[in-house]
Amino acid sequence: MKNEFEKLDTFMREHRPESSTSRSAPTSRSHFGWHLPVGITACLVAIFVTVFQVQQRQQELDLEAIAMMETLEWEMSDETLADVTDLVAIVD
């Protein structure tokens, strides 16, 4: 039996519209949009600032310790200083 829509079938298949898909596969990033890169940058900045602050605090503590040592040494009598020096020598 002849297909009564044969000409229509041929016509439709010959004039298939082409799609212009050119996008890459969607990822979770399409949902995050600009939030993701901004978030990562903010985290990196926060880590950098924290490390910098810790280093600075450590430096301050070192300076304080040096100042304290100098004060103690200045206040120590010659005898005490000799004892401390001996003690340090034993510990070393």
Add this chain to the structure above:
Amino acid sequence: VFILKSEEAFKTLYASESRGVQRFLEGMVGGRQVAEELTQDAFLKAWKSLPSFALKSSLKTWVYSVAINTARDWLRGHVHRATLELKDEHTAEGELQSPETRAVREALNELNEEIRALLMLHYYEDLDLKEIATILEIPVGTVKSRLFAAKGKLRPLLLAKGFDV
């Protein structure tokens, strides 16, 4: 299923089916830009709902099922907009499309969305009756009879535009 869930598998599926899905969605909603967005939505939905994909059909038919539901959802709230966009697009792309292709798109747009979906899946996406039945969730016999009726509605529209079909 575990392998299919990998990102690589998703990219492969997108690469092989996105053109067809987008063409299908373009025909359904009428606008290229909207179709692009809906294509991405459909793939993401398909991906997220993959656990409910029971391997009863192919991934291709699964993606088209999600795509047609995405188009239906969109059309529910944008019927007038879809018609307008189609007209605008034809004006903008008139030079790029052949008169026959334009006539086909116009004729399809005059049909309701269910008939349009059926004809596009049949003619453009090279899906067999069983696959179309799975996507539209109707029996194969119903696909056959609806397809026959749909062709009966499409032909006079193309004849009226001067094409010997």
